[in-house]
Amino acid sequence: MMSHVPSSERLSFPRQYARTQRFTLGLPRSFSVAGDGSRVAFLRSPGGEDPNTCLWVVDLDAADGTPKERLVADPRALLGGEEYLSGEERARRERARETAGGIVSYAADPNLRVAAFPLGGRLFVADLGSGEVRELPAIPPVFDPRPDPAGRRVAYVSGGALHVILEGEDHVLAVDEDPDVTWGMAEFVAAEEMQRLRGYWWSPDGDTVAAARVDNRPVPVWHIADPSEPTRTPQAVRYPAAGTNDADVSLALLRLDGSRVDVAWDRAAFPYLVAVTWSEGRPLTLLVQSRDQGRWQVLAAEPATGETTVLAEDRSDTWLEIVTGVPAWTDAGELVFVREEEDTRRLTVDERAVTAPGLQVCEVVHVGADIVFAGSDGEPMDVHLWRAPASGPPVRLTEEPGVHGGVAGGDVLVVSSSSIDRDDVATVIWRGNREVCRVGSGAARPVLRPDVTLVHAGDKDLRSAVLLPTGACPDDRLPVLLDPYGGPQFQRVVRARQMWPIRGSPSSWQMGGGPRGGASSGRRRFGSTWPPPPSRIRSRPSMRWPSVSPSSTWAAWPSGGGRSEGIWPLWPCYAGPTCSTPRSSARRSPTGASTTRTTPSATWGTPTPIRTRTSAARCSATPRSSSGRSS
Numbered sequence: 012m013m014s015h016v017p018s019s020e021r022l023s024f025p026r027q028y029a030r031t032q033r034f035t036l037g038l039p040r041s042f043s044v045a046g047d048g049s050r051v052a053f054l055r056s057p058g059g060e061d062p063n064t065c066l067w068v069v070d071l072d073a074a075d076g077t078p079k080e081r082l083v084a085d086p087r088a089l090l091g092g093e094e095y096l097s098g099e100e101r102a103r104r105e106r107a108r109e110t111a112g113g114i115v116s117y118a119a120d121p122n123l124r125v126a127a128f129p130l131g132g133r134l135f136v137a138d139l140g141s142g143e144v145r146e147l148p149a150i151p152p153v154f155d156p157r158p159d160p161a162g163r164r165v166a167y168v169s170g171g172a173l174h175v176i177l178e179g180e181d182h183v184l185a186v187d188e189d190p191d192v193t194w195g196m197a198e199f200v201a202a203e204e205m206q207r208l209r210g211y212w213w214s215p216d217g218d219t220v221a222a223a224r225v226d227n228r229p230v231p232v233w234h235i236a237d238p239s240e241p242t243r244t245p246q247a248v249r250y251p252a253a254g255t256n257d258a259d260v261s262l263a264l265l266r267l268d269g270s271r272v273d274v275a276w277d278r279a280a281f282p283y284l285v286a287v288t289w290s291e292g293r294p295l296t297l298l299v300q301s302r303d304q305g306r307w308q309v310l311a312a313e314p315a316t317g318e319t320t321v322l323a324e325d326r327s328d329t330w331l332e333i334v335t336g337v338p339a340w341t342d343a344g345e346l347v348f349v350r351e352e353e354d355t356r357r358l359t360v361d362e363r364a365v366t367a368p369g370l371q372v373c374e375v376v377h378v379g380a381d382i383v384f385a386g387s388d389g390e391p392m393d394v395h396l397w398r399a400p401a402s403g404p405p406v407r408l409t410e411e412p413g414v415h416g417g418v419a420g421g422d423v424l425v426v427s428s429s430s431i432d433r434d435d436v437a438t439v440i441w442r443g444n445r446e447v448c449r450v451g452s453g454a455a456r457p458v459l460r461p462d463v464t465l466v467h468a469g470d471k472d473l474r475s476a477v478l479l480p481t482g483a484c485p486d487d488r489l490p491v492l493l494d495p496y497g498g499p500q501f502q503r504v505v506r507a508r509q510m511w512p513i514r515g516s517p518s519s520w521q522m523g524g525g526p527r528g529g530a531s532s533g534r535r536r537f538g539s540t541w542p543p544p545p546s547r548i549r550s551r552p553s554m555r556w557p558s559v560s561p562s563s564t565w566a567a568w569p570s571g572g573g574r575s576e577g578i579w580p581l582w583p584c585y586a587g588p589t590c591s592t593p594r595s596s597a598r599r600s601p602t603g604a605s606t607t608r609t610t611p612s613a614t615w616g617t618p619t620p621i622r623t624r625t626s627a628a629r630c631s632a633t634p635r636s637s638s639g640r641s642s
Contacts, residue, residue, distance in 0.1 A: 024459045030060045032110045034509065037061070037453030039427075039438050041116070045123035048072075048421025051440060051450075052083075052123055052139060054114060059455030063087055064113035066126065068139050069440065071423065071447060078440070078448040083137050084144050086113035086130055095131045097152030099168070099196065106202035118157040125162035129153045134167055134176075147176050155195070155209060159217030160291075164267075166211060166220055168195045173211060173222050175267065184220060184265045191227045191249065198225045198258040200251055205285050206335050215291040219314065220265045221274070223284060229256040260284050262297070264314055272317045276310055285333055293340040296322070304330040309338045309348060323348055323362060332356060336375030336384070343401065347378050358384060358399060365399050377419035383408075385416060392465065392474050392506045396426060414507040423447075429507035431463060436509065465506065474504040 028034070037059040043052045051069040056062060066084040073079050086094065094112055096104075109115050117128040119139065126137045132152035137144045149156075149167060156167035166175045171193035172186035185194040195211040202208050210223040230249040237243050251257045262274040262284060274297070281299035285307070289295045294311035297319070301307065306326045310319040322338075323346065325331060334356065339347045345361045353368040358375070360382075366372060370388040377383040382399040388407075396408040396417045409415040413430035424441045434457055438450040461478055468475040483489065494503070503510070 022458055024457070027455065027458055031455045032062065034059070034434075034454055034457060036111060037455065038436055039067075039450045039452060042418040042425045042427075042438075043119055043123060044418050044420030044423050044425060046121045046420050048423040048442065050123050050139065051423065051425060052117070052119060052126060053450065054117070055450075055453065056111060056113065058453045061453075062110075062112045064111045064115050066114050066117060066128065066137060068123075068142075069448065069450065071440070071442065080448075080450070081142065083126075083139060083142050084114060084128070084135065089135060089144065089146075090131050092131075095152070097132050097154060099154040099171075100129065100132075100152065103154065103202070103208060106197075106199075107208055116155075118155075120158050120160055120162040125158045127156040127158050127165050127167075129156055129167075134165065136165060148179065148181055149176065150174060150181060157209075157211070157213065159213045160215055161217050164217060166195070166213070168193075168210070171196065173220065173265070175220070177267065182267075184267075185222055185224070185263070185271075187224075189228070193225045193227070195220075195222045196225060197223070198227070198260055199230075199249070200257055201260075201284065205283070205333055207284075207286060212287050212289050214289055214295075214314070218267055220267075221287060221289060221295060222263055222265050224261045224263055226259040226261075228259075230258050231255050257282065257302070262287070262312075264295075264312075264317065272314065274312045274317045274319065276308075276319045281306070281308060286338065288339060290340055293344070296338050296340070296346075298338055300331065300333075307331055309346070322346055325350060327351065334372060334374060336378070339375060339378035341378055341382070341401075342380045347375065347382060349375075358382065358405075360399075366397075366405055370397075370405070374416075376417050377424075379419075379421075383417060383419045383424065391502070392504060394505065396424075412506050414505050425450075429509050431465070431506045431508055434460065434508055461508070463508070465504065476504050 022030070031037075036056050039053050039055040041054040045051070049070070049072045051071065053067050053069075054064050055067055056064045063086055065082055065086065068081055068083050070079045070081070104110075104115065107116075114128050114130060117126045119126040123139050126139055128135055128137070129152075134147045134149035134153040134156050135144055136147055136156075136158070147165060150169045152169060154168040156165050158165050164175055164177055166173065166184070168174070171190060173184045173195035175182050175184050187194065193210075197207050197210045201210075210225070212221045213219075214221070227249045230251050232247050233250040233252075234245040234247055236245040249258075259278075260282065261278065264272040264274065266272075274295075276297070276299055278299075281301055283300040283302065283304075284297065285300050286298040287296070295314060297310040297312060299308055299310060305328065307324065308321050309323040311322050312319045331351065334349045337348050341347060341360065348359050348362075349372055350357050350359050350362070350364065352364070355366075355368045355370065356372045357364045357368070357370070358366045358372050365382075366386070370386050371391070372384055372386045373394055374385045375382065376385060376396065381401055384397055384399065384405075385394050386397055387394050390412075393412050394414045394416075396415050397405045398408055399405040408417075408424070409426065409428065411428060411430055413428055415426060415428045417427065418425045422443050426439050426441060428437045428439070435452050435454050438452070440447045440450065462481070464477045464479075466475050466477060467473070480489065
């Protein structure tokens with residue numbers, strides 16, 4: 012499964028994996044591009060084992076014509092000591108899967124003149140032109156600071172209250188006496204499952220803030236103990252488990268003069284506030300969704316009254332996948348959104364589909380005169396960047412097989428690319444059709460490198476991957492691990508080496524990544540009845556781990572649904588020539604009724620070499636875990 016990388020002082024792979032935080036330290040990330048294309052900002056730690064993340068800028072319009080990379084803010088220099096993290100910041104980092112330290116997030120105005128970031132519970136702003144960094148007077152602990160579009164004011168959250176700094180003085184925009192009611196923060200469901208980590212938005216003129224009010228009082232309280240400290244009192248947290256109440260979320264327009272206007276929509280029918288956007292010359296735009304995730308509406312809000320009108324709506328017999336980056340508006344004033352039809356998630360402009368059937372839109376990267384988006388066409392293991400011009404069909408911007416992401420502004424596009432043949436992530440800055448420069452990476456090189464074989468499995472051609480120990484022969488009998496399920500939001504099998512960490516001794520086992528993670532999401536890929544209704548969700552069956560030959564047929568069964576057509580996520584039975592009959596599985600459904608069913612087996616069939624297909628499985632982008640949205 013591994014090929015060895017020469018090293019004079021080799022670490023064990025598990026130790027290196029931990030020290031490098033899954034080889035993420037040293038990678039450039041969190042890119043922003045100025046609207047005029049003058050500069051690019053990003054985060055990066057100094058090295059592959061250094062968690063101290065710093066803020067950097069690349070000046071693209073240098074006087075001598077050569078792009079220059081410079082350090083803007085170093086947390087060690089600013090703090091001079093250990094970093095303090097508030098409870099809100101710890102929770103935000105957990106939702107964002109953030110493990111590094113230092114400056115792990117920042118927000119800037121559209122032209123990247125000013126950036127604001129929290130550090131040690133304090134508020135700092137950086138002039139991205141001069142490089143000057145200063146601390147602003149704020150009430151600690153500071154959470155999620157954001158400058159207004161003109162860079163004159165900075166809003167932030169502290170203790171569940173929304174603040175703004177005006178002319179050097181701190182003002183409270185909104186606060187509630189009950190600590191379970193917060194302003195300007197994303198509720199758990201939004202942060203964990205909708206990819207919405209923010210809870211307030213500046214108006215284009217910088218005189219109003221659209222802020223989410225989150226009432227967590229309906230959410231059940233869980234008590235979490237610390238096993239390492241048995242004497243410590245368990246922590247009480249509000250957690251919306253499946254089938255229980257979610258937080259009550261509303262939106263209000265808070266003007267700097269102290270006035271307030273509540274935004275009105277049918278919150279009983281559409282309780283989820285999925286996305287908010289407010290751009291120059293365009294209305295305040297909301298995306299709201301029903302609890303069963305089968306309906307949504309795009310709304311335009313009138314700032315003076317808070318009344319809303321419906322711009323677009325859609326419904327599904329199963330669910331509607333959230334695509335980050337929409338709704339949005341083109342420079343010409345056209346609404347950019349997505350629509351699911353003909354087994355494809357298609358990009359729409361004023362409800363007119365601009366992408367062809369089979370091209371699955373995963374994310375909208377940038378909307379301006381044209382649209383840049385990420386999508387899969389034909390092969391779901393590859394995600395490419397595309398540009399949809401004002402007229403004419405979309406044009407693919409990336410060629411190398413793998414996974415490509417990007418950020419754009421003006422005529423500048425930053426492309427980050429991963430492939431199965433490369434350990435690191437390559438980041439290239441383009442201006443038009445010309446490569447301007449490459450952003451360096453300090454990520455560590457793995458001491459062991461996985462040897463991944465990508466395959467199609469079964470009559471559904473489920474994308475899967477096989478990893479075998481170094482030197483394994485077809486007649487060897489090896490323990491088997493299956494890693495078949497990462498949640499409907501997580502595309503496990505892609506053509507990128509970074510997706511294949513090793514979770515054990517590389518000399519003793521083989522691993523297979525399989526369905527659901529193996530396919531690029533796909534209730535319609537597997538049938539129109541995905542996902543199952545709550546009453547049909549069953550527990551995971553028992554597992555057996557025999558020793559088998561690498562050439563044996565893999566076997567698995569659906570996770571309790573009783574269907575062999577492959578529309579259920581597959582859990583491991585065991586990998587071998589046959590699959591024994593599992594025991595009945597039972598659990599309480601979300602309604603409280605006890606349900607029991609004997610789960611039949613379903614055989615994959617022998618993996619076959621990967622080949623190009625003309626139809627793509629769906630590329631999912633909506634995280635869903637065990638909270639209320641999953642019910």
